[in-house]
Amino acid sequence: MKYRFITIEGNIGAGKTTLAHLLSRKLNARLILEEFADNPFLPKFYENQKQYAFPLELFFMAERFKQLKDMLQTKDMFQSVTVSDYLFTKCLLFAKVNLPEEEFRLYQKLFDIIHQQLIFPDILIYLHAPVHQLKQNIKKRNRSYEQSINDDYLFTLQETYTSYIKQHNLKTIFIDASNADFLANEKHLQVVLDALDADLSDGQHYFTLP
Template identity: 50%
Template sequence: MKIQNITYLSIGTNEGNKVKNLQNTIQLIEQQIGNVLKISAIYKTPSWGFNGNDFYNICIKVGTSKTVENLLKIILNIEQQIGRERTNSSEYQNRKIDIDILLFNNDIILSEKLIVPHPKMLDRLFVLKPLEEIAKNVIHPANNKTIRECLAATTDSSKITLIKDTLKTTIPFTEKYNYIAIEGNIGAGKTSLAKLLSEEYNAKKVFERFADNPFLPKFYKNKERYAFPLEMSFLADRYQQLSDDLAQFDLFKSFIISDYYIFKSLIFAQINLTKEEYHLYRKMFDIMYKEITKPDLYIYLHQNTDRLLENIKKRGRSYEQNINADYLIKINKGYETFIKTQENLNFLIIDVSDKDFVKNKLDYIYIKDKLNNY
């Protein structure tokens, strides 16, 4: 479980479309650093330390799992993405964006690259005024005074003007949903995505125990003989696991991520069982399905068949290596039918056929954006 750190950042801009610069910066911070928990109003102030355009300044509160060292690296990258061009000059200059770490938890950090709390924050009204708006009772760890007291004590008498424009933050999906189920075909990446999200957002995990099923290797060698005991054992295991695990969590206080949903049992059973076997199986399924808690959001990861086969080969499970394209196509069609016929489930379909969200950070950010903006 990753530790959640709280950091306060100061953001300023005096070039181009200033409001847009600030909004774009907030979006990149949400994507790359963590949840933006609070945003101050925008304050206009004269350039500080040099003759230049007026600045628009804000402060934000961010929850992040990043270390302060990684936070600094990402901030420098975000500044570059927005369009800041750094020079070797030590003099203050106009800039499209400027992001400073003001506070990081209650830490005092003295290093070659970074000093926290920011050494000049107490002398700058354009920092203290927006910071006081969102953190008035937060204690400055160096002087042991609240930010409100620091603002009252500052000697900076610069003119500061409130701007009517407002900025917005995306409501993170962790606040919109309590229980998310991730589904997809064999090799779609559902467990990998569930692990990434659960680690980043400290979620309770419910992962399918498929590896413990003794019928699975036998099924791939002799489908006709082992299809029914395999599907019945999966159904029983999934029902028991979801019933037991979800009962342990408070669905109104816990954030839960599962890498499967019990309806997948019916999809695979339709493909693998005879008509008579499926009829019996469906009776058992319907009894169990009524008792299972439904997810607030059902994510379906779509992968094309070639990519699925490639992923299956890469992960190297011996009993899966003889899976053919026709079987995967049938499963995809089964999921498509399920999605079309379920009116009471909240679906988000994400095509990840050209994505590698495990190795490519931008692909993972793409998926988080889909979740946050859905």
């Protein structure tokens, strides 16, 4: 495996964690999963976004930073590859969507200070699914606080993600995950594995699943 740090991203409900688990097993990789359940502001945020957006995003940024810094600085002689189900920059992307302008400017200053202390992933796998599919996935996993997420919010996040990826010319395996079933369909997972083995240049590389 030519990549030492692989990150998976996508909208809410895109299947990031499922794919991260599968890849970590296939590649014998260390696994870093976002610990979103520990954020006490998350259920409150979906009830009152205006009041709880700033503490929500600060908590996420602090937790993600600590987790990534601890994991990536601890070498494992038996596992040379690391797979994560989030990109640290998602802090900034979600904050951009959720915060008013003045709060976002303050948040961005804090983000810029700590972001430079982290290792950037070698490659990004982005799972792109239409909003109606995301809603089905969100309903299926049945986290109570997510059930009120509206379509407009998911559309905005989708646009924010894709705009960032294109603007920064990240080396990205861009997967059309409209019909993705990585657990049940081995061919879907194989598309990702083959893409990781390919000689990819910087920029976005688009793949569809059979």
